[in-house]
Amino acid sequence: MKDGLAHQRVWQLPSYVRRVPTGGEKGKFLAVDLGGSNCRICLVNLHGDSTFTTIQSKHSVPPGVMVNPSSRPLFDFIGHRIADFLATQPDLCSSRGLRNSNQQPYQLGFTFSFTCEQTSLASGRLIHWDKGWDIPEAIGRDPCQMLQDAIDCLRLPVVVTVLANDGVGTLLTRSYTSGPTASTLAAIIFGTGTNAAYVEKLSNVRRVSGETKPDGIMVMNTEWGCFDDQMEVLPRTSFDDELDRASADSGTQMMEKRVSGLYLGELLRLIILDLLRGNAFTMTCSNASRAFQRDGIDSSFLSELAKAGRDHAERAIQLIEDTLSAENVSEADAQAIQLIATAIARRAARLAGASLASIIIQSGRLEMSPDGAPEPEYSMHRIQRFTSDMALLWRRLLRLAGIGSPIGKPPVPIQPLKSKWDNIIDIGADGSLIEFYPSFETEMRGAMRDVPEVGPAGEQRVRISMAKDGSGVGAALMAQAASEVET
Structure with a gap:
């Protein structure tokens, strides 16, 4: 993990997500979740109170699309599934004027559960396939751009605004649903494939140049597979x-x-x-x-x-x-x-x-508080322990010198102190x-x-805690964050 933070590896990949949801996020966003052998098209409605509702369609990806010399069949397949989804949601279209080219299109978060090195929140480069997939033409290319090209060919009113990973998406979903007090550290995926994402101090991510904000964070896609x-x-x-x-x-x-x-x-x-x-x-x-x-x-x-x-x-x-x-x-x-x-x-x-x-x-969360600073109770406990140890040492020295103890009673033993946040390390899981x-x-x-x-x-x-189907909702949360950056 430390090696991947310092050098350009195919693991420990920065997601360019620099904050986690608090539960107050709102809005409707489209999401495509591609992973394993399934593709889900979702409309996610974030209610702003740590709850959400989804409308989704799920499709099996044909084997001939998963293993193919060309990338076009895959992204054409996804584009047509998006078109089918929009066609079955007339209220969705009319509510945002999607039939009118003058209106703002829907923003879409794309969860692409294969190893990509991201160059920004909305772009990346496919490093390699796994889970039995093999599409050589797509290696080194940007999945968001390939999907956008397929969407544009169908003249759909949709813009791909973020590239998400299943682990990162699940972490964001768990953080959203658990609210601002849980301080979710990581998400773990055990489905067709396995992966994890976690919140890292930005100062530790030396592979990303120019990112020196001392109190900043970066959500890391470990690609621990x-x-x-x-x-x-x-x-x-x-x-x-x-x-x-x-x-x-x-x-x-x-x-x-x-x-x-x-x-x-x-x-x-x-x-x-x-x-x-x-x-x-x-x-x-x-x-x-x-x-x-x-x-x-x-x-x-x-x-x-x-x-x-x-x-x-x-x-x-x-x-x-x-x-x-x-x-x-x-x-x-x-x-x-x-x-x-x-x-x-x-x-x-x-x-x-x-x-x-x-x-x-x-x-460092075993000895750190959710905001990244040393936990006050923990630090005070160490000070109290040091003081107690010094008092015991002083008593022994006086006893050896034959002077006796100036302390009339033994020091009060230090009791474990409980943190106000109960020391919970919160992990989201899916699969x-x-x-x-x-x-x-x-x-x-x-x-x-x-x-x-x-x-x-x-x-x-x-x-x-389970964050079921969290990758699709996480992509919508990333799209929401991107929309705030744009405004």
Whole structure:
């Protein structure tokens, strides 16, 4: 993290968001949320009281658009979905005069959940694809401009005003809904892919020249899915290597390939396939089984196995039979597959927990107040502790000199002082993995406790709250912020 703050890397990317919402923001804004295999078109109405309402349409991105030598099919697809959305919202158009070219068009925030190096709030450069996408022509180009070109070809009254990232958007949404007192530090995403964003001191972001405001902040897009692509510390198995070799982005996104929902099901499939070929199971699978199909097992299968538990063998057996088209599944087979699935998910959650711990440590929030200054109560406590220690030392010196203690009673022990904001470190979260896998957050927290700099006391201060579909609302919040800058 420190290396990425100081040098031009493909991680620790500045978002150019220099303030977080307070909950008082108002207005209607369009948003496009592109990530994984889905595209959502949203109209977000910010009410100004930490609440919002959305109207949205959700579309599956065709596989031929996700992997294509040309970028035009993708952005034409998004442009047509925007046009369809506007056509189904006549009140939306008439309320803003969108049928009249003399009226102001809607501002749109574009959440583009792939690695981009932003050059401003409204522009950036695509560095690489992940999550199974591969569109070579788009590399090095600005996603906002490509989307705007598609919108202009359709003569839509829409202007793309901000480029957002799913982690950054979720952080802004959580900050908006929690209000000004929560001081949200970060957002974490565990869906098809994984990522995190957090609030960093602007003075630490040395990779951005000219940004020297001492009390300023910068929301950072960590792109932690590519942390340790050199494989210096990440765990490694033959199944990890096999999955990586078969991926569209071999050699990159190594942490994501151990944590995100896109890959956990495939890891389980590769292990089951190895055991089937080694005749380790009683069960048999037909040639049409998902066990023999690449990406045939979804990560939701791991969640369902976990929910079945060890005490409901019949339920687990039925689930395996239905998912893998398997026959003669024994209780031992079911227990073995459950054990493997649990190990895969536990490793993912603990890697996620260790990574979140790194954000908390880097932020300094374990010893800092929400406004970035040393917490007064904490500083006073240290002064009181120092005074108490000096008094004890003085007593010992006098006793050694045979003079006796001038203090009639021992010093009052220092009691832990509670902060007025209760020391909460607020984290927003989104993604099906953390939402639906039963023990994902529990395992995350276990890893955080094992990090000495955080420990049990620090982990107890962390509040993780779901900010579902936060990336689209976050893009609207960024569009709102951009509109204020323009005015």
